[in-house]
Amino acid sequence: MYMYRYDEFDRQMVRARVAEFRSQIERRISGALTEDEFKPLRLMNGLYLQLHAYMLRVAIPYGQLSSRQLRTLADIADKYDRGYGHLTTRQNIQYNWPKLSEVADILDDLAGVEMHAIQTSGNCIRNVTSDPFAGVAADELEDPRPTAELMRQWSTFHPEFSFLPRKFKIAITGSPNDRAAVFFHDIGLRMVRGANGAPGYEVIVGGGQGRTPMIGKVVRDYLPRGELLGYLEAIMRVYNLHGRRDNKYKARIKILVHELGLEQFKAEVEAEYTRKPQTDVALSEAELARISAYFALPDYDALPERSETFETARASDPAFAQWAGRNLFTHKQPGYAAVTITVKRVSGEPGDVTSHDMRAVADLADTYSFGGIRVTHEQNLVLADVRKDDLYDLWKGLVVAGLADANKGLISDIIACPGMDYCALATARSIPIAQAISTRFADTRRQEEIGPLAIKISGCINACGHHHVGHIGILGLEKAGEEFYQITLGGDATQTAAIGERAGPGFSADGVTDAIERIVEHYLDVRDDGETFLETCRRLGPETFKEALYADH
Amino acid sequence: MPIIRHGSAVADDWTLIGPEDADAALSDGDVIVPLARLDDALAVERNGRVGVDIGNDADTGTLQGLVGRVDLIQIDFPSFADGRGFSLAKRLRNLGFEGVLRAHGPLIADQAAFAESCGFDEIAIDDLHAARQAAEHFAEIRSVFATTYQEGLEPAGAKRSILSARHAAG
Numbered sequence: 135m136y137m138y139r140y141d142e143f144d145r146q147m148v149r150a151r152v153a154e155f156r157s158q159i160e161r162r163i164s165g166a167l168t169e170d171e172f173k174p175l176r177l178m179n180g181l182y183l184q185l186h187a188y189m190l191r192v193a194i195p196y197g198q199l200s201s202r203q204l205r206t207l208a209d210i211a212d213k214y215d216r217g218y219g220h221l222t223t224r225q226n227i228q229y230n231w232p233k234l235s236e237v238a239d240i241l242d243d244l245a246g247v248e249m250h251a252i253q254t255s256g257n258c259i260r261n262v263t264s265d266p267f268a269g270v271a272a273d274e275l276e277d278p279r280p281t282a283e284l285m286r287q288w289s290t291f292h293p294e295f296s297f298l299p300r301k302f303k304i305a306i307t308g309s310p311n312d313r314a315a316v317f318f319h320d321i322g323l324r325m326v327r328g329a330n331g332a333p334g335y336e337v338i339v340g341g342g343q344g345r346t347p348m349i350g351k352v353v354r355d356y357l358p359r360g361e362l363l364g365y366l367e368a369i370m371r372v373y374n375l376h377g378r379r380d381n382k383y384k385a386r387i388k389i390l391v392h393e394l395g396l397e398q399f400k401a402e403v404e405a406e407y408t409r410k411p412q413t414d415v416a417l418s419e420a421e422l423a424r425i426s427a428y429f430a431l432p433d434y435d436a437l438p439e440r441s442e443t444f445e446t447a448r449a450s451d452p453a454f455a456q457w458a459g460r461n462l463f464t465h466k467q468p469g470y471a472a473v474t475i476t477v478k479r480v481s482g483e484p485g486d487v488t489s490h491d492m493r494a495v496a497d498l499a500d501t502y503s504f505g506g507i508r509v510t511h512e513q514n515l516v517l518a519d520v521r522k523d524d525l526y527d528l529w530k531g532l533v534v535a536g537l538a539d540a541n542k543g544l545i546s547d548i549i550a551c552p553g554m555d556y557c558a559l560a561t562a563r564s565i566p567i568a569q570a571i572s573t574r575f576a577d578t579r580r581q582e583e584i585g586p587l588a589i590k591i592s593g594c595i596n597a598c599g600h601h602h603v604g605h606i607g608i609l610g611l612e613k614a615g616e617e618f619y620q621i622t623l624g625g626d627a628t629q630t631a632a633i634g635e636r637a638g639p640g641f642s643a644d645g646v647t648d649a650i651e652r653i654v655e656h657y658l659d660v661r662d663d664g665e666t667f668l669e670t671c672r673r674l675g676p677e678t679f680k681e682a683l684y685a686d687h
Numbered sequence: 688m689p690i691i692r693h694g695s696a697v698a699d700d701w702t703l704i705g706p707e708d709a710d711a712a713l714s715d716g717d718v719i720v721p722l723a724r725l726d727d728a729l730a731v732e733r734n735g736r737v738g739v740d741i742g743n744d745a746d747t748g749t750l751q752g753l754v755g756r757v758d759l760i761q762i763d764f765p766s767f768a769d770g771r772g773f774s775l776a777k778r779l780r781n782l783g784f785e786g787v788l789r790a791h792g793p794l795i796a797d798q799a800a801f802a803e804s805c806g807f808d809e810i811a812i813d814d815l816h817a818a819r820q821a822a823e824h825f826a827e828i829r830s831v832f833a834t835t836y837q838e839g840l841e842p843a844g845a846k847r848s849i850l851s852a853r854h855a856a857g
């Protein structure tokens with residue numbers, strides 16, 4: 135496996151954390167800790183209290199898993215949960231039904247495969263996310279994973295930044311084509327080259343979704359690589375000192391940046407940065423070099439870019455051809471492809487994976503992809519290093535496992551938050567809406583005809599389902615005991631970042647699928663040749679859909 | 688008020704002077720005064736040390752002016768979940784403050800190592816809070832985490848961060 139492996143220090147830190155958590159539970163039981171005191175501690179160990187039960191969120195750093203880890207996740211699902219887990223929009227996995235008394239045992243099982251639930255919740259720096267195609271994407275400038283790992287370590291049990299005004303999310307992309315939504319994180323990083331060709335980062339601050347969606351702003355065009363941790367520290371200190379603590383809805387860094395103004399915020403950060411002793415620049419460089427060695431390229435075969443086996447299979451098997459046309463991604467290594475396994479089955483729950491799915495994917499990863507798996511923020515899985523010669527066999531394996539849906543990026547590849555079915559904060563259901571839409575558009579030919587279309591659904595204004603950046607966003611609200619759904623159009627999470635605009639009055643749970651269909655039909659009517667939904671929406675403006683949407687209302 | 692220093696309960700040598708206390712109190716022994724009375728306290732003839740309580744929302748612009756003038760700075764934690772004090776402490780250390788840094792408020796044992804890493808020497812908790820959280824709890828959790836990943840934030844007693852241990856010369 136070509137991923138980071140723990141050394142003795144990393145192991146020691148995770149063991150210390152499990153010991154601390156056991157002590158915290160004991161102190162809670164003895165009354166030494168009050169419930170108020172215990173709550174943030176359990177959150178920082180990934181343990182939420184949900185609507186019906188506890189939920190445990192397990193960290194998958196920047197979405198990278200080994201087949202061994204995935205099998206352990208499957209075992210945990212069977213042993214402690216109801217046989218499945220849920221992939222999250224931050225590349226983590228969560229279990230919805232663990233018993234409190236078994237949580238420490240789960241953490242022990244996780245520690246056995248270098249996993250944990252550290253900082254997957256709470257007002258601290260959360261799991262760093264990245265491009266699911268990191269290290270293999272043909273369009274990549276540089277592999278972001280070593281930096282992501284450096285930040286994982288730096289943010290772990292950070293003495294100064296574990297009691298922030300609010301949660302804090304960092305994402306990094308190594309490609310100019312942003313697949314990590316860096317403009318919608320508290321801090322987003324883009325790997326760039328300086329004037330002299332030296333590697334570094336563009337630093338974006340203050341993006342976010344939630345009830346006040348904002349596109350992040352660039353605070354530094356170019357930050358030399360070795361200075362990253364010091365500069366992050368300066369940003370975090372300014373936030374920790376000046377971020378609002380009087381109102382949790384105004385406590386994210388985006389509000390601070392907004393209230394101070396970008397220039398003032400930048401000035402504060404730069405002043406803080408110059409105050410800080412620059413002791414860790416050389417160390418960061420050395421550590422990055424150490425980490426990078428773990429991400430050395432796998433033992434690729436020297437292959438021609440074109441695979442005759444693949445081309446023959448594609449020509450003879452239309453179902454395979456359809457899947458290949460949709461779920462493959464261009465690899466930087468000739469003769470290889472990266473494969474997305476969507477877990478968005480018709481009428482399924484977006485992102486739910488059964489233990490059976492997990493084991494099947496782990497086996498296929500061992501056979502075809504160097505034993506590595508990635509979780510995407512679109513709640514899918516990726517096998518990143520598959521020989522094109524093997525794609526047909528892999529696909530047949532996926533068909534047997536029931537994981538061969540050819541819908542990546544299509545209308546049924548929906549992101550949805552857990553909503554009212556699990557979440558205590560929800561104002562409406564989101565999963566049943568996703569199920570209804572994927573059922574309505576089940577015909578894959580119709581999906582292909584519609585082309586790329588990202589539907590994202592949140593069950594309340596906290597926007598965990600990323601509806602603000604959905605090409606079509608759906609926000610579930612409640613009025614007088616009735617669920618209703620607000621539709622936004624034209625959102626975009628990539629380098630052409632945009633926040634979706636409200637289409638107009640909301641729809642009932644029964645009416646929302648019809649509304650989506652009217653939007654789609656109108657798009658098909660008015661689109662230019664080869665134009666995607668988002669392009670049409672940009673060209674004509676969201677208003678173009680209003681008449682179609684509300685004409686018969 | 689119980690003081691916890693490196694995981695052990697110790698006696699408090701300092702007297703806290705409130706905004707309303709008589710001026711006479713300022714001249715006697717080691718005192719911690721509110722920021723607003725610091726100039727007065729430094730001006731009087733006295734036989735002890737002067738510390739200052741800066742709350743946790745002090746204008747960060749005033750911090751530099753304290754360096755070299757006072758022997759102790761007390762930073763308040765209105766709630767254990769309000770982590771602003773950690774950054775105030777770190778900023779003061781970066782500015783060159785070498786006196787005693789005291790965290791004052793309902794901190795919990797699990798924050799002891801964090802507080803030390805950020806530059807605090809001691810934690811002052813109130814009696815009610817101390818009755819629930821014995822100094823042993825502070826000592827126990829403090830010893831669980833012997834080191835940190837972060838350079839420049841090593842807990843007292845740790846020779847170096849994981850970062851520098853990994854890349855020690857040789």
Ligand code: SF4
Nearest residue numbers: 551557560593594598
């Ligand atoms: S968006 Fe709302 S309902 Fe959905 S998971 Fe987040 S908090 Fe829960």
